[in-house]
Amino acid sequence: MDLYDQIHNIVRAIPPGKVTTYGHIAAAIGARSGARLVGWALNAVAHSDRLDIPCHRVVNRLGELSGRMHFETPFVMRERLEAEDVRFVGDAVDLSRHLWIPPMQG
DNA sequence: ACTTTGACTTGCA
DNA sequence: ATGCAAGCCAAAG
Numbered sequence: 283m284d285l286y287d288q289i290h291n292i293v294r295a296i297p298p299g300k301v302t303t304y305g306h307i308a309a310a311i312g313a314r315s316g317a318r319l320v321g322w323a324l325n326a327v328a329h330s331d332r333l334d335i336p337c338h339r340v341v342n343r344l345g346e347l348s349g350r351m352h353f354e355t356p357f358v359m360r361e362r363l364e365a366e367d368v369r370f371v372g373d374a375v376d377l378s379r380h381l382w383i384p385p386m387q388g
Numbered sequence: 389a390c391t392t393t394g395a396c397t398t399g400c401a
Numbered sequence: 402a403t404g405c406a407a408g409c410c411a412a413a414g
Contacts, residue, residue: 305398313409319409
């Protein structure tokens, strides 16, 4: 089981209307500061057939949509979240309402 | 094979 | 609060 697969599993487990951060995912797979791997994994996913993975539900620790630039358009990410009743505070997701902590992988 | 970069986070000044 | 550097693992040049 590669780190990428674990990341994919966790991101895929994010429930609708919820979001999580790179740091939490990284922590869940054991890589405390491996948050960048999450970004790479999602980037790989974005250019792969793993479209089942809601990469739009992954934000940075501030709730900002740092990955929005890698979508078809920079605002698709926010539109998808808003479509799931996700509240925004300025340009960031209201983590106090929608933060979802991924389960530990063991 | 080595260096640089990346959808990040944390620590120190 | 702002700015610079370190650390994590993987991919691209």
